[in-house]
Amino acid sequence: xxxxxxxxxxxxxxxxxxxxxxxxxxxxxxxxxxxxxxxxxxxxxxxxxxxxxxxxxxxxxxxxxxxxxxxxxxxxxxxxxxxxxxxxxxxxxxxxxxxxxxxxxxxxxxxxxxxxxxxxxxxxxxxxxxxxxxxxxxxxxxxxxx
Numbered sequence: 001x002x003x004x005x006x007x008x009x010x011x012x013x014x015x016x017x018x019x020x021x022x023x024x025x026x027x028x029x030x031x032x033x034x035x036x037x038x039x040x041x042x043x044x045x046x047x048x049x050x051x052x053x054x055x056x057x058x059x060x061x062x063x064x065x066x067x068x069x070x071x072x073x074x075x076x077x078x079x080x081x082x083x084x085x086x087x088x089x090x091x092x093x094x095x096x097x098x099x100x101x102x103x104x105x106x107x108x109x110x111x112x113x114x115x116x117x118x119x120x121x122x123x124x125x126x127x128x129x130x131x132x133x134x135x136x137x138x139x140x141x142x143x144x145x146x
Contacts, residue, residue, distance in 0.1 A: 001048045002122075003115040008088055009108040010034065010041040019043050022092035023110060026059060028052040050122065050142050057126055059096045066135060070127035072098040077119045085109035118142060
């Protein structure tokens with residue numbers, strides 16, 4: 001089964017509930033908690049099912065950004081990990097905007113860390129190849145096996 005961990009720093013000027021909502025707009029976790037590291041607070045959400053990524057899957061199609069998403073997902077793939085970052089403010093507004101680093105999102109990014117034995121299958125499901133903006137295929141949700 002995959003291990004999906006989503007992290008978002010809660011900055012001192014931010015409303016914790018808004019950070020939670022930003023994450024919930026793109027991810028359906030099984031559990032979510034705020035972890036404190038001294039002065040730093042981190043929202044950590046986890047799941048063990050690809051189905052928790054259905055909101056992201058739908059948003060990528062609604063926003064018509066499959067090509068860009070595929071590029072970011074493939075670039076963040078190494079071994080059995082897929083790692084990518086989303087702009088926190090865009091997620092709060094119900095949109096998807098990929099970023100390369102936390103500093104590209106003024107209040108920090110939402111980081112996805114997905115451990116899976118089939119990263120290619122995950123990428124093909126979330127963001128298939130397109131032709132003229134239309135997906136060349138649509139895959140079913142990958143099976144939840146590791």
